[in-house]
Amino acid sequence: MISRLLKLRHSSFLRSTATLSGGQLLATMIGFSFAPILSRLYTPQDYGVLATYTAVAVILGMIANLCLSRAVVAEADEDQAHALLGLCLLLAIGFAGLTLGLVLLFSAVDFAGLEQLGFWLFLLPATVLASGTGSALLAWANRHHRYRLMSSYQLVNVIGASGGALALAWAGFGPRGLMLGYFLGQFAALLCIWVGNRDVLPSLRRVNWTRMKRAGGAHRNYMVWTTPTALIENISSASPVLVLSFWGNMLGIVGHYNRARGLLMMPMGMLGSSIAQVFFRRAAQDMARDGHCRTIFWRLIAGMTAISLPSFAVLALIAPQLFVFVLGPQWSEAGHIARILAPVMALQLIVMPASKVIWLYGRQRLDFFLSVLFAVTTTSAVASVAFLGFEPEIAIDVFAGVQILLYLAYLASSILIVERDHRARQEQIAETAPIRK
Numbered sequence: 001m002i003s004r005l006l007k008l009r010h011s012s013f014l015r016s017t018a019t020l021s022g023g024q025l026l027a028t029m030i031g032f033s034f035a036p037i038l039s040r041l042y043t044p045q046d047y048g049v050l051a052t053y054t055a056v057a058v059i060l061g062m063i064a065n066l067c068l069s070r071a072v073v074a075e076a077d078e079d080q081a082h083a084l085l086g087l088c089l090l091l092a093i094g095f096a097g098l099t100l101g102l103v104l105l106f107s108a109v110d111f112a113g114l115e116q117l118g119f120w121l122f123l124l125p126a127t128v129l130a131s132g133t134g135s136a137l138l139a140w141a142n143r144h145h146r147y148r149l150m151s152s153y154q155l156v157n158v159i160g161a162s163g164g165a166l167a168l169a170w171a172g173f174g175p176r177g178l179m180l181g182y183f184l185g186q187f188a189a190l191l192c193i194w195v196g197n198r199d200v201l202p203s204l205r206r207v208n209w210t211r212m213k214r215a216g217g218a219h220r221n222y223m224v225w226t227t228p229t230a231l232i233e234n235i236s237s238a239s240p241v242l243v244l245s246f247w248g249n250m251l252g253i254v255g256h257y258n259r260a261r262g263l264l265m266m267p268m269g270m271l272g273s274s275i276a277q278v279f280f281r282r283a284a285q286d287m288a289r290d291g292h293c294r295t296i297f298w299r300l301i302a303g304m305t306a307i308s309l310p311s312f313a314v315l316a317l318i319a320p321q322l323f324v325f326v327l328g329p330q331w332s333e334a335g336h337i338a339r340i341l342a343p344v345m346a347l348q349l350i351v352m353p354a355s356k357v358i359w360l361y362g363r364q365r366l367d368f369f370l371s372v373l374f375a376v377t378t379t380s381a382v383a384s385v386a387f388l389g390f391e392p393e394i395a396i397d398v399f400a401g402v403q404i405l406l407y408l409a410y411l412a413s414s415i416l417i418v419e420r421d422h423r424a425r426q427e428q429i430a431e432t433a434p435i436r437k
Contacts, residue, residue: 044251050258091132236375287360381402
């Protein structure tokens with residue numbers, strides 16, 4: 001046992017995870033340190049406006065480069081990956097322009113619900129551009145094991161957003177300070193990742209459209225299946241915010257939900273995204289070398305289960321009292337919502353990295369159909385509860401229940417894919433092995 005522990009010190013997977021998790025840990029600590037102050041300077045309604053904007057921005061930003069940023073990491077050939085990076089940046093620029101056109105169109109026809117966003121709506125194209133280019137450059141950093149740069153990206157984002165919101169509140173900007181802080185953090189983080197990858201940017205000028213088109217065509221499954229899947233998943237995840245804000249006009253409840261989910265996502269981000277990024281890269285290498293990633297997959301499942309379930313069980317027990325103590329008495333509702341969301345977050349922490357095997361084994365079509373099935377169920381259920389006039393908390397209960405089913409289905413599908421491939425390999429080995437006398 002001791003010898004195994006000593007060997008872990010030399011594991012590149014653990015060192016890479018530690019680097020990213022260390023950055024996430026520091027970013028989480030900074031975010032938590034700002035939370036008690038910001039929650040007393042800004043109201044649940046202020047956070048409701050921020051939640052509404054980010055719900056729309058995340059949905060659009062996720063598909064800004066048609067999810068080809070994920071192919072940048074998975075691509076085995078360096079020249080092809082280089083061409084994919086150039087294609088991602090071009091797509092992000094084009095999608096930002098399309099977003100601008102849609103914003104102008106919806107503003108002209110006075111689209112219902114958009115008055116919640118007001119002037120901030122016109123900043124959506126810039127946010128989409130930052131998201132599309134940022135995810136592509138993060139993928140390039142991941143490909144080249146620049147985990148310190150990726151950690152810096154996280155730190156700059158949280159320091160810029162939280163510190164900016166605090167400074168602007170003290171400067172007398174009022175509720176606008178929270179939104180302006182969000183933009184400050186986002187674009188400071190983009191500048192950080194852009195500068196950190198500056199060595200590759202000049203060479204992109206030599207990548208012609210033919211190479212980019214060929215590289216994109218080789219990974220068309222990401223565009224055809226992963227992009228609509230990501231779009232559907234994000235709409236499903238944002239359905240409580242979209243329904244309660246645009247149709248229910250309940251910015252106060254949206255603010256409580258956003259604060260509860262945001263604080264729960266901090267420990268999720270500390271481990272989940274770091275491990276997912278490192279696992280995706282390591283599993284992709286195992287797939288290229290061995291044709292499977294079963295060993296690291298099961299190690300991941302066991303480790304994440306041991307971390308996630310006890311942690312969120314304790315959090316669910318103390319959430320209401322904890323939120324009042326940390327954020328102030330006006331946030332008691334957020335604590336009750338956090339208790340409802342705790343089981344969802346526990347499963348998400350396990351499934352988020354593990355489900356990457358669906359892409360690695362080339363099952364993007366399955367990923368798409370699973371996402372469609374549960375996204376339609378989630379959104380329809382939440383919308384039905386709101387339209388029928390039930391209490392807002394019921395909509396959040398329904399959302400949590402359907403999300404639990406979604407993550408369990410993803411976990412079961414991931415396990416079946418890995419194990420069926422393993423069984424097929426074992427049968428092939430048995431058939432080709434010489435018959436012993």
